[in-house]
Amino acid sequence: MIKKVGILFGMEDTFPWAFIDKVNELGKGEIVAEAVQIDKVQQGIDYGYSVIFDRISQEVPFYRAYLKNASLMGTAVINNPFWWSADEKFFNNCLSMEIGIPVPKTVLLPSNTRPDNTSETSFRNLKAPLDWDYMLDYIGFPAYMKPHDGGGWKSVYRLENSDELFAAHKETEQLVMMLQEEIVFDDYFRVYCLGQKYVHIMPYDPRKPFHERYVSDIKATGNERKKLLKTVHDYTLRLNQALGYDFNTVEFAVRDGVPYAIDFCNPAPDADIHSVGQENFDWIVEHSAKYAIEKAKAHKPNQNNTSWGGFVRNCITPLKSKTSKVNLKTASEAKKTAVKKVVKKAVAKSITAKTAVKKASVKTKPTAKPKK
Known part of the structure; x- marks a missing residue:
């Protein structure tokens, strides 16, 4: 069966069409992409998309309501419209501190x-x-x-x-x-993150005119540069896995070699060729298409196919807290573990009781009467 990928967008005119073309190229007829068309939104109706790539609902509440209904019907929406409605920058800063990432x-x-x-x-x-x-x-x-x-x-x-x-x-x-x-920075990065696994680091300078911001160089050199880029890469993944964003940009200001997360709540990141440049544009089109196809292939009808972050799944233990030996990811696992512990204790008590009875019976066993 052919699976459909839709993209919902507004005024932007370069990324959406390039995304559609790339999905149709890589999908090889099994997965097809198109611009989402809406003529009505009836509650509880599945309008047939395995995946919807959202680029506009942060500005249009009507679209956000449409996407929540689509999610309920089983569509994998990129990004999760429920989390986007709940998220904000101050919470992001608090969460960032809890998972060990510096913020101003x-x-x-x-x-x-x-x-x-x-x-x-x-x-x-x-x-x-x-x-x-x-x-x-x-x-x-x-x-x-x-x-x-x-x-x-x-x-x-x-x-x-x-x-x-x-x-x-x-x-x-x-x-x-x-x-x-204010973080007076030596280097500054804007980092694409897709699917909580694909990372693309872009040198960036917010002090320059908008169309020139993606052309700055990296001042750090040698081993310092290598270490810095790895830290930025790892911090980006950690943040997006905690928040649950499938498509996000994270901005870091680097002061004295330390990257500070400045902004990481961007559910519809800039992907226009005229601002990000050809190289960055090609990367984001290629990888967003690949990721949309991955989500379409993994899509299961009438199930929740939307991504959630570690914070919501209650899988994050703050770094300042002591971590338990067992990382329980779900209530079901916790219940199974609790039951196993109870059974194990009961069995241990049973064995101990039986052993005690045997020992007692040996000690109290009557001796044979002497023969007359």
Whole structure:
């Protein structure tokens, strides 16, 4: 049976068509790709896609609802629309710390303007004023302020002092913001990660004009360079396996040889040939097509084929905690192990009891009466 791969996209015009062509080339007629077409969305209906590559639902709630229904019907959606709805950058930073990956010092700021349909009493748990002295001393200046769940470099501020901070915070109105230390970097990378296994490291410079950002060189040399690239590669995999993203970019700022994860919540990463360049474009088209085909081949009808990260599967033990000898991945395994332990103890007790009875019977066995 022919399996269908769909791609859902908006204004971008280079990656989607190249992706479709590459899947159709590599799929050899058994797996075919097309642009998703929607004329109605009825609850509980499977519209026939084994895989949907999502490039736009982060901007269109209607599409996100469509994709959640598709996931429920068994479509493997790249990226998981349920996790994307729940994820945000401040949580990512917290999780990154727990799995041993450096991040800039960060604090969370409440919105400057109260959300709609709230009043002053809605915030009776929030002290006024906040402990600004502590936070500003902890973060220091220069600092960056950005939305805790935003993207695309929107509402990002570089701040030199507290006056600039308070003025900028007022502009953000109802946005919940993060205040973050500035990492003055020697090297900077943007890293593609596909399928939680394919990694492509791109030197990147966010200080340059948008169309020139993927052309910078790596300053680190020799063994230092080799070690740095391996660390960036390993950190990228660790983050995406924890978060569960099938297609993501991770940005690292390197200070004193240490890569700090700056941004790693990008469910629809830039893949336009005019910004990423021909070499990076060719890599992402080739590998995204291969991965979509892998997912299509592995697809099982009427089952959950969507990827989940280690955090949700409860497989991550923070590095600062003691790791148990047995890594139980599921409740079922835990139950089986518990049962085995109970049985083992019971058997041990049974053997001990039987041995005790035998010993007791030997000691109390009556001696033969002497013959008369």
